[in-house]
Amino acid sequence: xxxxxxxxxxxxxxxxxxxxxxxxxxxxxxxxxxxxxxxxxxxxxxxxxxxxxxxxxxxxxxxxxxxxxxxxxxxxxxxxxxxxxxxxxxxxxxxxxxxxxxxxxxxxxxxxxxxxxxxxxxxxxxxxxxxxxxxxxxxxxxxxxxxxxxxxxxxxxxxxxxxxxxxxxxxxxxxxxxxxxxxxxxxxxxxxxxxxxxxxxxxxxxxxxxxxxxxxxxxxxxxxxxxxxxxxxxxxxxxxxxxxxxxxxxxxxxxxxxxxxxxxxxxxxxxxxxxxxxxxxxxxxxxxxxxxxxxxxxxxxxxxxxxxxxxxxxxxxxxxxxxxxxxxxxxxxxxxxxxxxxxxxxxxxxxxxxxxxxxxxxxxxxxxxxxxxxxxxxxxxxxxxxxxxxxxxxxxxx
Ligand code: HEC
Ligand code: HEC
Ligand code: HEC
Ligand code: HEC
Ligand code: HEC
Ligand code: HEC
Numbered sequence: 001x002x003x004x005x006x007x008x009x010x011x012x013x014x015x016x017x018x019x020x021x022x023x024x025x026x027x028x029x030x031x032x033x034x035x036x037x038x039x040x041x042x043x044x045x046x047x048x049x050x051x052x053x054x055x056x057x058x059x060x061x062x063x064x065x066x067x068x069x070x071x072x073x074x075x076x077x078x079x080x081x082x083x084x085x086x087x088x089x090x091x092x093x094x095x096x097x098x099x100x101x102x103x104x105x106x107x108x109x110x111x112x113x114x115x116x117x118x119x120x121x122x123x124x125x126x127x128x129x130x131x132x133x134x135x136x137x138x139x140x141x142x143x144x145x146x147x148x149x150x151x152x153x154x155x156x157x158x159x160x161x162x163x164x165x166x167x168x169x170x171x172x173x174x175x176x177x178x179x180x181x182x183x184x185x186x187x188x189x190x191x192x193x194x195x196x197x198x199x200x201x202x203x204x205x206x207x208x209x210x211x212x213x214x215x216x217x218x219x220x221x222x223x224x225x226x227x228x229x230x231x232x233x234x235x236x237x238x239x240x241x242x243x244x245x246x247x248x249x250x251x252x253x254x255x256x257x258x259x260x261x262x263x264x265x266x267x268x269x270x271x272x273x274x275x276x277x278x279x280x281x282x283x284x285x286x287x288x289x290x291x292x293x294x295x296x297x298x299x300x301x302x303x304x305x306x307x308x309x310x311x312x313x314x315x316x317x318x319x320x321x322x323x324x325x326x327x328x329x330x331x332x333x334x335x336x337x338x339x340x341x342x343x344x345x346x347x348x349x350x351x352x353x354x355x356x357x358x359x360x361x362x363x364x365x366x367x368x369x370x371x372x373x374x375x376x377x378x379x380x381x382x383x384x385x386x387x388x389x390x391x392x393x394x395x396x397x398x
Contacts, residue, residue, distance in 0.1 A: 029208045030200045031253060036190040038159030038178035038249065043195055051184075054331040059110055060182035064156045067103045069395060072113050075132040076100070076396040078139070085139040088128035092145050093119050093234065098128060105180070107148070107156065109393050110134070111304075112366040116148055122233055124149040133366040134390060140367050146232035149175050154240035154250065155221040155305070158183035159190065161249045162230060162242050170231040172238070177249075187217055187330065189252045204253045206325060214323035217252050219269075219308030222324075224286050226279075229263035239282055268309040275299040275313065288362060288381075298375040304365035310374035361386035 041061070045052040055061055062070075079087045079100050091098055098117045105116040105125065112131050119126040124147035131142040144151065150172040154160045159178030166173055178185070185191055187206060194202035206217045220241065227238040243250050244259050257269050267273045267286060275287050276299060286306060287299035301310045311317050311324070327344040342355040360383025361370035370384040 028201070029253075030203050030205060032189040032191065032202055032204065032251065033193050035193070036202070037192040038185050038190045039192050039195060040179045041158075041183040041185070044184045044191065047195075047198070048184075051331050055184060058330065060186075060330070062109060063182060064105055064107050064116075064180045066180075067106050067115075069397065070106045070109065071100075071103075071396040072106075072109060072132055072134065073394040073396040074134075074137055075113055078132075078137070082138045085130070087132075087139050088115055088130040090129050091117050091119065091126045092129055092143065093126040093147060094121060096120075103128070105148075107152070109395075110390075111369055111371075111387050114142060114144075119147055122147070124233055131366070133369060134393060135369045135385060135387075136367060138367075146234045146236050150232040150234075151236075151239055153177060154242050157181065158186045159249045160242065162246045165230070165246055169235060170229060171235055172230055172233055172242075175242075182221070185252075186221075187252050190249070204251075206252070209253070211320060211323040211326075212317075213253070213255075214325055215308060215311065215317065216255065216257065218324040218328075220250060220252075220256050222305055222307040223266065223269070223309060224283065224303060224306045225267075225269075226265040226281060226283050227263070228265070229260045237281070268312050275309070292379075292381065296377055296379055298377045300360075300373045300375050300377065300381060301363040301371075304363045304371045306363060307371075307374045310363075314374065314376040316376055359383075 041052065041055065075087075081087060089097060102117050103115045104118065107114040107116060112133050114131045115128040116125040117128060126147055127142060127144045129142060130139040132138075133140055153175065157177035157180055160175065161177070162172050162175045164174035165171060187204075189204040191203060206214045223241075225239065225241060227241055229244075230238045230242050232238055241250070241256060241259065241264065243254075250256060257266070261270055264270075265273050265279065265283060267277070267279060267283065268275045276289055276294070278284075278289075279286060286301070286303050287293070287309075288302050289299060293299045298313050301307070307324070316322050327341040345353045345355065345358075355372070358376055358378075358380050359372040359374065360381045362373040362381060362383055363371040364384075365371055368385055370386055372386060373381075373383070
């Protein structure tokens with residue numbers, strides 16, 4: 001049941017009302033000029049202290065960090081063993097032995113943590129063979145055999161680009177990026193012109209485009225896909241989505257859904273890759289496809305970082321009435337990115353619509369640890385354990 005008279009109107013009226021309010025009429029949308037370069041989040045701080053502070057507290061700024069000061073305290077204490085499993089000892093690509101002191105960067109902290117050491121065969125970074133699960137406090141196997149720089153980095157850095165590749169195989173030979181983590185320019189585009197002009201014309205603000213385009217800004221990373229155009233250094237299809245041309249970076253506001261469609265599988269986004277199909281490789285089992293899904297026509301996310309693909313299926317998206325940033329405000333909240341996403345429901349629905357009930361934890365991120373579904377199924381499933389109750393982690397102060 002919808003709460004207010006406004007929202008109790010028919011879905012069609014509702015869509016019209018919201019669409020009208022979402023696009024500032026007659027306001028040209030700012031875009032960085034084609035000559036603009038990435039300058040890094042520190043550069044924005046002097047003029048946007050408040051936006052900077054809220055970003056710095058968010059998880060976006062923290063996904064990949066230099067190891068010192070960013071190790072989970074518990075992981076360090078259990079590095080040799082958690083009582084059941086031994087901690088990490090070898091690099092997955094080279095098979096060489098590594099100590100904790102060899103770890104250069106850590107990836108993640110909220111749900112799980114993975115560890116990066118040098119791959120001395122090519123200068124990239126490879127993963128250690130175990131990851132730490134924060135919910136269970138245990139080590140679990142992590143088998144990723146591709147370098148971080150060529151398998152994960154587009155979604156975990158800002159201004160990523162391929163700079164050299166092998167023509168025949170598509171293997172990524174060299175790449176770079178401006179900044180570790182999801183910086184300001186991941187959502188606002190490269191800022192070199194804007195920091196000089198101080199003009200809205202030279203910078204992208206997701207708030208100024210349609211709700212569908214807004215969600216695409218987030219969907220570029222909150223998605224699961226198989227990339228057959230660009231391969232990892234080891235020759236596997238990439239799981240991230242670098243720009244079509246080497247030397248170029250993704251720019252917030254780009255319509256990446258139209259990039260090299262013949263060479264990428266993006267379930268739920270490309271019409272020829274439906275939600276209810278059986279996929280292989282990393283895409284195997286990415287959606288729940290049981291009787292319950294078939295009956296409701298909603299295929300809940302079974303893995304993590306697929307929020308865009310869950311959301312695309314929802315009435316919320318299909319009616320064109322909201323985007324990711326209706327509920328998540330990248331610039332608010334103490335210690336976390338979202339405003340108070342879990343208070344968002346009651347601005348439109350009655351109190352029986354709770355996050356616990358309608359956003360079950362279905363997307364697996366580690367053993368017995370799941371993230372919330374964004375399909376908004378009115379016949380919701382029973383979810384698993386989520387990160388909600390875990391709180392801010394303790395770090396090891398070395
Ligand atoms: C020298 C000061 C200065 C620096 C440095 C600066 N900005 Fe701005 N920014 C401004 C001003 C002034 C405005 C407001 C312009 C207006 O309202 O016309 C603005 C507005 C914005 C907006 C809102 C645009 C809109 O259409 O609503 C965004 C987003 C933004 N800046 C992002 C950034 C980012 C990202 C960086 C770092 C790469 C940055 N800014 C660095 C001065 C600066
Ligand atoms: C995850 C995406 C994301 C990141 C990262 C991000 N922003 Fe934003 N930013 C947004 C969105 C979405 C809006 C518009 C809606 C809102 O304010 O929540 C926005 C709005 C703004 C505005 C307009 C004024 C305002 O507060 O609404 C400024 C200025 C801005 N951002 C600067 C920055 C700076 C500086 C950084 C880095 C320190 C940054 N942003 C990082 C997504 C992001
Ligand atoms: C460049 C890739 C990228 C883009 C673009 C991006 N995200 Fe994220 N997002 C991430 C990564 C990586 C994490 C995990 C951070 C961590 O746990 O350390 C994350 C985490 C989150 C979280 C959970 C963490 C928290 O603080 O609650 C939310 C919510 C979120 N993103 C929303 C958004 C929204 C909304 C947008 C669009 C305005 C967006 N993201 C754009 C990569 C991205
Ligand atoms: C298509 C974009 C994308 C790719 C590719 C990607 N990630 Fe992520 N990753 C995300 C987003 C978005 C999140 C946060 C949302 C979620 O987990 O549901 C995340 C979360 C994580 C987390 C959990 C963070 C935390 O704080 O607990 C870890 C660890 C991680 N990713 C590691 C990796 C590794 C390692 C790779 C490469 C093998 C990789 N990711 C590839 C987008 C991506
Ligand atoms: C901006 C208003 C708005 C917000 C915020 C909102 N909803 Fe909705 N919701 C709607 C509308 C409109 C519909 C479609 C109703 C219809 O089709 O009759 C809908 C549909 C749903 C449905 C599907 C019901 C059905 O009949 O298919 C669920 C479940 C749901 N919302 C849960 C939530 C939850 C949980 C939250 C908070 C995280 C939330 N909504 C936030 C407006 C909103
Ligand atoms: C109707 C409101 C709503 C919309 C729209 C929405 N989310 Fe969420 N999202 C939530 C709530 C509520 C949570 C869980 C509580 C929280 O994190 O505050 C959540 C959690 C998340 C998380 C953290 C995972 C977890 O299990 O806590 C990520 C990442 C995320 N959302 C990304 C997105 C992205 C990307 C989009 C757009 C494709 C989106 N959300 C659209 C309400 C929404």
